[in-house]
Amino acid sequence: MSAPGLVSLVGAGPGDPDLLTRRAAQRLAEADLVLYDALVSPATLALATRAQRFYVGKRCKNHAMAQETIHRLMVRAARRGCRVVRLKGGDPFVFGRGAEEALALQAAGVPFEVVPGVSSALAAPALAGIPVTHRGVAAAFTVVSGHDAATWQPIVDALRPGSSTLVVLMGLGSRAAIAAALQARGWAASTPCAVLLGASTPEAATWTGTLDRLGEAPIPEGAADAPGTLVVGEVVAVGDRLSGRTPSEEPAAVTAAGAARRHSWQR
């Protein structure tokens, strides 16, 4: 082929293919090659009917493919005139090295575009009824990766306790350490928290409780490495009201009366 190719860095959203953008679905339908990550669902991949599909994902420290190899695959295919979709869970420019890949494409002189996606940082809370902002409760939110302490500890240190809703992506395995660090920094033990598993998928499950119990939130066997979102802040109590996870409308009573229900998983 002589026509120039194109690499689309596409956000796949939280998992449900109905939460893809229309442009993402279009790019998948037209793609010759799809390079996808661990958090992309089979139903989403199925939209790429004419493409070769390769798994190039990373999961914790178990990289399926070196970053440089991913760059080389994209560049080579685009130079052959292929339409390449680089498909990433959530939004391509929220964690996950999207901009590194874009810089590599730019350095190679390969045309590329960014197709923003629905980030789990917003969608996971929203689908559990939790608004990341709410008038009189939270006027801002901060999103951080929980993947390793070198990343999240400086943010915990930099943020005044309770000033902002805190959303942690990839933090299931670190939940006890993060909860301890937040309390050491001065966040109240009674701060409402949520653990959100598999948002938008049939396996979606929600746990809510308080910061002093977050470390004990019973994650199902094998799920500690699964996609999960932590939310810390008073907005979680708003979500409990909205989702009927507690019968009371009184924030003070929510913690007490709703405690039993709020400490079990709900689907």
Next chain:
Amino acid sequence: MSAPGLVSLVGAGPGDPDLLTRRAAQRLAEADLVLYDALVSPATLALATRAQRFYVGKRCKNHAMAQETIHRLMVRAARRGCRVVRLKGGDPFVFGRGAEEALALQAAGVPFEVVPGVSSALAAPALAGIPVTHRGVAAAFTVVSGHDAATWQPIVDALRPGSSTLVVLMGLGSRAAIAAALQARGWAASTPCAVLLGASTPEAATWTGTLDRLGEAPIPEGAADAPGTLVVGEVVAVGDRLSGRTPSEEPAAVTAAGAARRHSWQR
């Protein structure tokens, strides 16, 4: 009609109808009634082919309709069996009172759902080539509304300078005050900044510069009340590299060599 209605609180994304989710497009196509806000584009509304459409938006302090009236309209239509779409710019649970409306629906016993959308807080930077996180540059981002100082000042005070990318929605008119407050708090005058107008629309335009010049960013006549996104942090320099807004790859040289180009608007 006797079938129960449904209210869908739907995120319309940043403006381009191709950045709607597939579910949002589906809900619009099926809707009997659409209640939409100021930031929703005509091309998006056009997807609601069979619906009655009402503008109920708010713009600054000029409310088209009282919040209680919006609640009443939604409840009444749903009780008549209508499929109602409450369409909000970006994501329905990021600012904009989405959860307040959900609470009103819940109190009235009306079935509702949340359809997450692509937030401008992420899409506006991404479409200008700016990643809100980037390895070795920013490991977190904070999103705040710039609508009034009572909202953003506490967040500026609560966040250690430079610790996180700062994204300000609805902050065009406050850009000078926010820039001054950040510098007073200790953010470096040389911190890269971006002003992003009309992201994803044909009127999209990008200005990048430094924090000490942010207040002087020349906003086009009449645009101070328009949708706009501010980004403050070193990731803006990554976006300059990616978008060719500066010829140099050296962060130190970017500010100097690229200054002339970086202080003009680019489409």
